[in-house]
Amino acid sequence: MSLVLAAESPVPEQRLADWYPDSTISAIEQPFAGWQITSGDSTRYAFLTRQFADISAYSGKPVEMLLAMDEQGRLEHSLVVEHHEPILLIGIPESKLTAFVSQYEGVGFNERVQVGLSRRDDIHSVDGVTGATVTVMVINQTVMRALRAAHQALAQGQRVTAAPAAEAAILITDWQPRSWQTLKEQQLIRSLVLTEGEVESAFAGTRAASHKPSENPDTAFMDLYFAPLRPAEAGINLLGQTRYDKLLADLGPNDQPILVVANSDYSFRGNGFVRGGIFDRVRAWQGPEEIAFRDMDYYRLAPSDLKAENTPRFGELAIFIARDGALDLSQPWQFELMVRRQVGALDSEFASFYADYRLPEAYLSLPAPEVPSASDLALEEETPLWISLWQMKQVQIVVLLTGLAVLMIILFLQDWLVQHPALMHRVRIGYLCFTLFFIGWYSLAQLSVVNVFTFLHALFSGFQWSSFLLDPMMFILWSFVALTLLLWGRGIFCGWLCPFGALQELVNEAARKLKIKQFTVPFAVHERLWALKYLILLGLFGLSLQSLALAEQAAEVEPFKTAMTLRFMREWGYVAYALSWVVISLFLRKAYCRYVCPLGAALAVPARLRLFDWLKRRHECGNPCQLCAKECEVQAIHPDGRINANECHYCLDCQITYFNERKCPPLVMKAKNRRRRELEREAARIKVTNVGATTPQGESNE
Numbered sequence: 001m002s003l004v005l006a007a008e009s010p011v012p013e014q015r016l017a018d019w020y021p022d023s024t025i026s027a028i029e030q031p032f033a034g035w036q037i038t039s040g041d042s043t044r045y046a047f048l049t050r051q052f053a054d055i056s057a058y059s060g061k062p063v064e065m066l067l068a069m070d071e072q073g074r075l076e077h078s079l080v081v082e083h084h085e086p087i088l089l090i091g092i093p094e095s096k097l098t099a100f101v102s103q104y105e106g107v108g109f110n111e112r113v114q115v116g117l118s119r120r121d122d123i124h125s126v127d128g129v130t131g132a133t134v135t136v137m138v139i140n141q142t143v144m145r146a147l148r149a150a151h152q153a154l155a156q157g158q159r160v161t162a163a164p165a166a167e168a169a170i171l172i173t174d175w176q177p178r179s180w181q182t183l184k185e186q187q188l189i190r191s192l193v194l195t196e197g198e199v200e201s202a203f204a205g206t207r208a209a210s211h212k213p214s215e216n217p218d219t220a221f222m223d224l225y226f227a228p229l230r231p232a233e234a235g236i237n238l239l240g241q242t243r244y245d246k247l248l249a250d251l252g253p254n255d256q257p258i259l260v261v262a263n264s265d266y267s268f269r270g271n272g273f274v275r276g277g278i279f280d281r282v283r284a285w286q287g288p289e290e291i292a293f294r295d296m297d298y299y300r301l302a303p304s305d306l307k308a309e310n311t312p313r314f315g316e317l318a319i320f321i322a323r324d325g326a327l328d329l330s331q332p333w334q335f336e337l338m339v340r341r342q343v344g345a346l347d348s349e350f351a352s353f354y355a356d357y358r359l360p361e362a363y364l365s366l367p368a369p370e371v372p373s374a375s376d377l378a379l380e381e382e383t384p385l386w387i388s389l390w391q392m393k394q395v396q397i398v399v400l401l402t403g404l405a406v407l408m409i410i411l412f413l414q415d416w417l418v419q420h421p422a423l424m425h426r427v428r429i430g431y432l433c434f435t436l437f438f439i440g441w442y443s444l445a446q447l448s449v450v451n452v453f454t455f456l457h458a459l460f461s462g463f464q465w466s467s468f469l470l471d472p473m474m475f476i477l478w479s480f481v482a483l484t485l486l487l488w489g490r491g492i493f494c495g496w497l498c499p500f501g502a503l504q505e506l507v508n509e510a511a512r513k514l515k516i517k518q519f520t521v522p523f524a525v526h527e528r529l530w531a532l533k534y535l536i537l538l539g540l541f542g543l544s545l546q547s548l549a550l551a552e553q554a555a556e557v558e559p560f561k562t563a564m565t566l567r568f569m570r571e572w573g574y575v576a577y578a579l580s581w582v583v584i585s586l587f588l589r590k591a592y593c594r595y596v597c598p599l600g601a602a603l604a605v606p607a608r609l610r611l612f613d614w615l616k617r618r619h620e621c622g623n624p625c626q627l628c629a630k631e632c633e634v635q636a637i638h639p640d641g642r643i644n645a646n647e648c649h650y651c652l653d654c655q656i657t658y659f660n661e662r663k664c665p666p667l668v669m670k671a672k673n674r675r676r677r678e679l680e681r682e683a684a685r686i687k688v689t690n691v692g693a694t695t696p697q698g699e700s701n702e
Contacts, residue, residue, distance in 0.1 A: 012081075015079060016068065019076070020044070023039035026038075031156065031157055032047055034046050034047030034150075035047070042071075046067065046068040046077075048064055048065070048081070049062075049063075049064060049065045050064050051146075052150060062142070063080060063083045063139050064081050064082040064083070065101065065139070065146070067147065067150070069109070069151070072108065073109030073110070073148070073150070074106065074108045078101045080101055083097075100139070103126040104126065107124060107143075109151040110148070112124065113125075114290070114352060137280060138278065141290055144288070148288070177237060180308045187360055188227055188231065189226070189234070190226060190335070191226075192224040192335060192355040194222040194353055195219060196219045196221050197218060198221070198353075199221050200217065202339070206349045222263075223264060224260065225262070226259060226260045226335050226357070227258070228256055229244070229247065233363060235248075237308045238306055238307065239306070247319070252324065255322065255323050255324065256326075256329060257319050257321050258319065258321070259318075260319070261306070261316065262315070263312075263315050263316075266339065268316060269316065270340070279293045279294075279320070281337060281338045281340065282335070282337055282338070284322060284334065284335055285336060286327060286332075291327055295393075296391075297321040297323060298318060300317075301317035301318060303317065305317070329359045333357055334354045334355065335357060337354075338352045339353065397472050397473070399438065400438075400439070400473055403431075403439075407492075407496055410427060410431070411492070414614065414655065415655070417652075421660070424656060428652075429506070431496060435496065435497055435498070436503050440500070440503070441567055444564065445474050445477055445499075447481070447493070447560075448558055448599060449540060449558060450555045451478065452599070453544040480497075481497065481603070485603060485606055485607045486611055487611060488612065488650060489645045490607040490645070495648075495651050499560075499564050500559060501590060501649070503563065504581065504589070504590045507582055508586065508589045511585075511586040516586055517587065518587060519588050523635065526594075529594070529595045532596060533596055533600060533601040534604075536596065537601040540554055557596065558599065559574075559581055559592070562575060563582075589634060594635070608645075610645065615643055615648070617642075618658075620665070622640040624665075627664070628654040628657050632654060633651065633653065634647065
């Protein structure tokens, strides 16, 4: 679901009237676009957040909110009016998002707010939403930046405009070779060292408190070090001259790279390292300003990349970038590590730990003081986000491209592989495991019919490649599917690259090994059930013409999101629906794919334009031979022997039979005839002669 309100619509006024029933509400354009609420001697202001904080969230689009504050910049009311967050659209109820946003009511513009538990009195903590960490972190930044910008605009009496942020001049000359220990002594490298006891104390009194205290509370939990790399004394010593120069060449003049290394069983990269845009376990703070790190702000390092003498070996290394002057090294700042503990199956508790940092003045040439501008409150990315995402996901991309290349080899060598059934079976099962575990559960790259509708709508409403390039895994998969649709048809995706299809097939393979009885739908019924998925597709397409949000809701007929995106961590109704198809697949192979899947139906339409038909058939197929039709697990072969390419999953089982001289009836008959002719020819070469009887020498015949 996507809630949509526009500034010019009457809906915000209606909500403001609910919030302030006895007040006068009037629209204003200065010092910002919004509304002024007057009641007696008091005045309040309301506004939509995007004009101040246009921060992209998990979906790549901002979360728009309506905020109402008093003249002192204290938030009184808040409402999410538009979002496109998939993790909320498909799995987390809106009530949780509403409850999260309501926690900001009463917060002042100059307060420091963080998501998760904080033990510091000067930090206001708000509870997060389990499973939507990225989204709530973006909302946190959006609310606080918009609140500060709006208060600043009121204080100045004019609309806030963008201006470049001030930057501390960092001395990069006269650096000297330094060891790791020397850099620590000079306070260029700072540490955040935690023990098991300290972490346990932070969670004391919460649901995540351990019921069995550690026997040795002094055991190290995290040994973490961090250092800004812009000062050459730190950067060149730690990275070496070549890598240091390359790093700075890739950054803007106001970007600040920060080295973070650690030894611990707890990863500081957290969920953002896998997927989601924002790293949820590390961030920086400067005053009340939170500095979060996105996927594009992350550089991977290996232990060998650290060049300083006597550098310890670390298990986890990274460089994070504070972009666009968000971090001013001339001022003190803090590094935060958030520790997450799972509570039950779905909930989590968080505790944050901090380390202070101030760059020694010997490495700074401080600029003249400047009045802060609102540009410090905006998060605008100069580098296209999709380029950075592709760079950050190089490993996943390489693995996926390798897997797709292997699939192409399988397809081009199919005639040879099917003549080795045991090898072919192992190859197919192995590839289905790759599809399920890597493409599905690890990369979360399950394609959906919603992607089809989004693409079609984009064609008629300002198509932009950058929107589709934001998820490299999905883009590569869709490109490959488009190619194989033209060459082989729908079956390559449905039979090899669909994670939910792979799950069903692997479950059915296990069921057959366990001798679970399989059911076959009578072909007359089966043929009519084919139409069901096309009817579902037409219904969803019609809804998408009215509202793409409605189509997204109705597309829950696909269990993909529950089974793959959320890994069955969802409300019981959705989980029961997804599991029901998995259970049915124990007895009826890929029933969902055959009869219900609207994505399969959508792919079957353009697949009719395929250029080649690589599945071999004989004129005996269907009449009289029915073997392949009976053996086809998805019943894609008609009784007359025709393969319905719209329903074929390209498992190649029929091709195994086609080349098997001991199984394919036409080949068996040909072999028998050939053997009979050979016997006849052999018999013709044998002369039948009568051999007369002989007598012993000298014996008379009389």
